[in-house]
Amino acid sequence: MSINKESYAYGASKSSIREIAAWGAARKAEIGADKVFDFSLGNPNVPAPMAVRSSIERALDLSPVELHGYTPAAGLPVARKAVADSLNRRFHTSYSPADLYLTCGAAAALSITFNAIVERGAGQEVCVVAPYFPEYKVFIENAGARCVEVMADADTFQIDVAAMAQAINERTVAVLVNSPNNPVGSVYSRQNLEELAAVLREKSREFGHPVYLISDEPYREIAYAGVEVPWVPSIYDATIVCYSYSKSLSLPGERIGWVLVPNTNPDHDDLVFAVAGAGRKLGFVCAPALFQRVLVDCVDEPTDIAAYERNRKALTDGLSELGYEYVEPQGAFYLWVKALEPDENAFFERARSLELLPVPSDSFGCHGWVRVGYCVSFDTIVGSMPAWRKLKESYGA
Amino acid sequence: MSINKESYAYGASKSSIREIAAWGAARKAEIGADKVFDFSLGNPNVPAPMAVRSSIERALDLSPVELHGYTPAAGLPVARKAVADSLNRRFHTSYSPADLYLTCGAAAALSITFNAIVERGAGQEVCVVAPYFPEYKVFIENAGARCVEVMADADTFQIDVAAMAQAINERTVAVLVNSPNNPVGSVYSRQNLEELAAVLREKSREFGHPVYLISDEPYREIAYAGVEVPWVPSIYDATIVCYSYSKSLSLPGERIGWVLVPNTNPDHDDLVFAVAGAGRKLGFVCAPALFQRVLVDCVDEPTDIAAYERNRKALTDGLSELGYEYVEPQGAFYLWVKALEPDENAFFERARSLELLPVPSDSFGCHGWVRVGYCVSFDTIVGSMPAWRKLKESYGA
Numbered sequence: 001m002s003i004n005k006e007s008y009a010y011g012a013s014k015s016s017i018r019e020i021a022a023w024g025a026a027r028k029a030e031i032g033a034d035k036v037f038d039f040s041l042g043n044p045n046v047p048a049p050m051a052v053r054s055s056i057e058r059a060l061d062l063s064p065v066e067l068h069g070y071t072p073a074a075g076l077p078v079a080r081k082a083v084a085d086s087l088n089r090r091f092h093t094s095y096s097p098a099d100l101y102l103t104c105g106a107a108a109a110l111s112i113t114f115n116a117i118v119e120r121g122a123g124q125e126v127c128v129v130a131p132y133f134p135e136y137k138v139f140i141e142n143a144g145a146r147c148v149e150v151m152a153d154a155d156t157f158q159i160d161v162a163a164m165a166q167a168i169n170e171r172t173v174a175v176l177v178n179s180p181n182n183p184v185g186s187v188y189s190r191q192n193l194e195e196l197a198a199v200l201r202e203k204s205r206e207f208g209h210p211v212y213l214i215s216d217e218p219y220r221e222i223a224y225a226g227v228e229v230p231w232v233p234s235i236y237d238a239t240i241v242c243y244s245y246s247k248s249l250s251l252p253g254e255r256i257g258w259v260l261v262p263n264t265n266p267d268h269d270d271l272v273f274a275v276a277g278a279g280r281k282l283g284f285v286c287a288p289a290l291f292q293r294v295l296v297d298c299v300d301e302p303t304d305i306a307a308y309e310r311n312r313k314a315l316t317d318g319l320s321e322l323g324y325e326y327v328e329p330q331g332a333f334y335l336w337v338k339a340l341e342p343d344e345n346a347f348f349e350r351a352r353s354l355e356l357l358p359v360p361s362d363s364f365g366c367h368g369w370v371r372v373g374y375c376v377s378f379d380t381i382v383g384s385m386p387a388w389r390k391l392k393e394s395y396g397a
Numbered sequence: 398m399s400i401n402k403e404s405y406a407y408g409a410s411k412s413s414i415r416e417i418a419a420w421g422a423a424r425k426a427e428i429g430a431d432k433v434f435d436f437s438l439g440n441p442n443v444p445a446p447m448a449v450r451s452s453i454e455r456a457l458d459l460s461p462v463e464l465h466g467y468t469p470a471a472g473l474p475v476a477r478k479a480v481a482d483s484l485n486r487r488f489h490t491s492y493s494p495a496d497l498y499l500t501c502g503a504a505a506a507l508s509i510t511f512n513a514i515v516e517r518g519a520g521q522e523v524c525v526v527a528p529y530f531p532e533y534k535v536f537i538e539n540a541g542a543r544c545v546e547v548m549a550d551a552d553t554f555q556i557d558v559a560a561m562a563q564a565i566n567e568r569t570v571a572v573l574v575n576s577p578n579n580p581v582g583s584v585y586s587r588q589n590l591e592e593l594a595a596v597l598r599e600k601s602r603e604f605g606h607p608v609y610l611i612s613d614e615p616y617r618e619i620a621y622a623g624v625e626v627p628w629v630p631s632i633y634d635a636t637i638v639c640y641s642y643s644k645s646l647s648l649p650g651e652r653i654g655w656v657l658v659p660n661t662n663p664d665h666d667d668l669v670f671a672v673a674g675a676g677r678k679l680g681f682v683c684a685p686a687l688f689q690r691v692l693v694d695c696v697d698e699p700t701d702i703a704a705y706e707r708n709r710k711a712l713t714d715g716l717s718e719l720g721y722e723y724v725e726p727q728g729a730f731y732l733w734v735k736a737l738e739p740d741e742n743a744f745f746e747r748a749r750s751l752e753l754l755p756v757p758s759d760s761f762g763c764h765g766w767v768r769v770g771y772c773v774s775f776d777t778i779v780g781s782m783p784a785w786r787k788l789k790e791s792y793g794a
Contacts, residue, residue, distance in 0.1 A: 002514050002515075002516065002521070002570040002571075002606055002607070002609070003513065003514060003664065003667050003668065003671045004512060004513055004514060004515055004516055004517070004540075004671055004674075004675065005516065006674070006678065007512055007513045007670075007671040007672075007674035007675040007678060008513075008667060008670050008671040008674055009674060010673075010674030010675075010677045010678050011669070011670035011671055011672065011673035011674025011675070011677065012670040012674070015677075018469075018470070041467065043462075043466050043467050044462070044466075045462055046462075047460065047461035047462050048461040048462075048465050052461070052465075053457055053461070056453065056457060057454075057457070060450055060453060060454070063444065064444035064445040064449070064450070064647065065441070065442055065443075065444050065445075065647070067650075068445050068449075068647060068648045068649065068650050068651055069440050069441075069649055069650050070438065070440050070649045070650050071650050072415075072419075073415070104501055104652070104680075104681065104682075104685075105682055107680040107681070107682045108680045108681070108682075109680075110680060111678075111679055111680025112680070115401060115404055116400065116401055116404045116405075117399050117400060117401060118399075118401055119399065119400075119401055119402065120401070124399070135677075138677060138678050139678070139680055141678075142678040142679065143401075173399040174399075209399055210399070212399070250461065250462070250465060251465045252465065252466060252467045252682075253464075253465050253466050253467050253468050253683060253685070253686025253687075253689075254465055254685050254686055254687060255501065255682060255683065255684075255685050267400065270400050270405060271400065272408070273404075273405050273408035273409040274400045274401055274404040274405045274408055275404075275408065276407075276408035277401075277403070277404035277405055277406060277407030277408025277409070278401065278404040278407075278408070280407045280408065280412075280532075280535060281403065281404060281407050281535050281536070281538075281539040282508055282539065282679050282680070283501075283504040283505045283506075283507060283508025283509070283536055283679070284501065284504070284505070285501075285502055285504045285505075285649075285652065286650060286652070287652075288501075288650070288651050288652050288685040288688070289650025289651055290650075290651060290687070291685070292650075
């Protein structure tokens with residue numbers, strides 16, 4: 001037998017988030033969908049905007065050969081132009097279609113980016129801010145680098161810049177940030193990012209090569225109460241942005257997103273080639289053609305924040321009243337709730353016995369918390385409250 | 398600067414096929430689309446069946462949350478069942494949905510398969526039959542193995558089984574075959590595959606591990622004049638099949654295909670995990686959800702062979718009359734034509750000066766030929782004949 005051990009392990013272990021979701025689906029089939037409160041997945045319950053359907057219907061009037069044919073590897077020029085124009089309008093930049101490489105979603109964008117920069121076998125490192133989306137580590141390690149976890153500030157869940165400065169060394173090729181953040185729901189402030197940028201500039205000088213900042217932004221459009229989500233390339237030049245329409249347009253299954261190498265990145269031309277080459281060698285021929293066309297029409301469609309805002313309020317009001325501690329979410333659609341005992345897995349099991357399915361924090365690289373995804377129906381949130389109460393009471397509160 | 402050198406090289410060099418196509422597109426814009434005869438790409442000119450459009454329209458009546466949401470990593474059970482049932486009907490097999498892993502096309506299927514079996518740094522090898530699709534080498538090397546080219550039989554372009562037996566050694570993890578073949582258009586006979594299987598069984602015994610047979614079959618449905626395209630897993634147990642709907646349903650831009658680990662493969666259970674894990678670590682979250690649903694409706698849609706057959710006849714009749722030598726194509730939509738001088742690139746340049754764009758054979762790992770893709774309009778073929786005549790005459794014939 002010749003099997004790649006790492007691939008086998010990744011396939012056999014699965015993602016614990018998907019395991020919980022699968023358990024939830026089976027449990028719903030068993031006792032009824034309204035009796036199980038599954039907060040595990042980041043699968044938006046908000047429907048894609050009507051404009052997506054109209055755009056698909058319009059695209060179907062093209063000749064099938066034109067519509068479904070191969071696109072250039074980086075994507076249809078018209079789709080990349082739509083994205084570039086939108087970014088330029090919003091962030092006062094001057095990006096061109098050539099700066100963009102359309103991908104099969106953010107996972108592909110990240111995998112491609114790491115494979116574009118990491119030199120395998122060179123002992124390189126990528127720093128991530130913990131708690132963090134667990135697949136980051138999978139993609140980083142697969143590209144041949146070590147994933148270095150740097151805990152966020154324990155109070156604010158902003159980047160702990162001092163800790164990051166300590167973690168960065170001559171082997172560090174990149175720092176990965178994700179704001180609005182999964183799993184915590186924090187949004188990094190301009191000041192926080194500027195402090196990080198100052199450190200990255202200093203370290204880049206010190207080590208004689210740029211430490212890239214990779215900004216993973218699938219939740220950019222989901223920010224509450226007017227909080228600013230700063231445009232990272234305007235703060236630090238050597239930035240690469242990874243984006244997905246999974247959350248903003250509620251299209252997670254369709255796999256459409258992009259890598260942006262901003263024209264202000266000092267290694268722009270080399271990175272553009274390296275991104276294209278990484279996409280090629282991993283087997284990404286092009287992003288799905290029909291959804292590239294959807295971008296042309298829908299790139300500026302507003303995200304239905306109101307639905308998430310309503311869920312957020314119901315969930316935080318409810319848990320707050322019951323005496324749970326949590327991090328006030330500024331963005332994304334996750335609530336980071338303190339487990340009622342130090343062992344988040346024991347807490348999760350007790351929650352599960354009451355049909356509540358959050359995700360224990362060890363999946364995200366830390367202990368003592370659970371992630372509650374509120375990209376679910378409003379009814380799920382309201383309906384779950386008696387179970388959250390029982391859970392609290394079971395701890396004698 | 399920290400850039401992965403291999404990714405940079407792949408991005409900077411591009412695929413020569415795509416370079417030629419890009420040149421052709423620019424040239425068409427310059428002198429008129431009807432004056433340039435671009436035979437470079439494998440982008441089907443036959444439209445997707447009407448059933449694809451109907452299927453998409455029907456899918457749009459689902460709730461957008463259900464339609465566009467994440468699917469399981471291996472694909473919607475209903476889509477995998479449709480594929481398994483279709484295979485079982487056609488090949489008298491007993492595959493289940495669990496044997497299938499839906500992918501973003503055949504490139505993804507191949508990349509995932511190599512990453513599932515190759516142990517990086519172990520000096521492993523994968524044998525391919527040359528001439529061959531150049532991206533095979535990219536995917537094999539990216540997974541960490543060496544790509545060993547074994548020339549096809551010089552007369553029949555069947556697998557040279559004796560040469561293959563010589564090439565296989567204790568480091569060989571797999572042999573990759575592609576029938577109907579790109580770029581030659583040959584179809585491997587049952588006898589040829591049985592002889593290969595006998596060698597693989599013998600070598601597997603000798604080296605104490607299975608030498609997998611990877612069968613890349615995007616052209617399976619495109620075979621002419623009743624030629625048999627044998628079902629490879631029925632001939633050799635340790636087979637993995639990679640498939641794409643790019644050619645059979647004319648959906649190359651939509652990226653939909655699959656990996657099948659047949660239930661008869663002795664390492665089935667381990668391979669299923671390793672395929673899933675490889676897909677995960679490369680960043681393939683799931684195949685595009687909408688086109689997974691299209692498979693449910695369209696998996697048995699007949700491919701419009703008649704259009705390719707008509708093209709094939711016009712092209713072979715025309716070139717034959719002009720005195721060109723070529724391999725009689727039994728399948729796929731490529732004609733393998735002998736260059737009129739030993740240097741295929743010099744021949745290509747002379748062809749290009751007459752606005753004819755085949756692909757020189759060095760792109761496929763051998764010399765002295767060009768590939769003429771006839772997945773173009775009938776008019777392109779007819780219109781190109783005066784240029785083919787001039788090309789022939791320029792060599793003094």
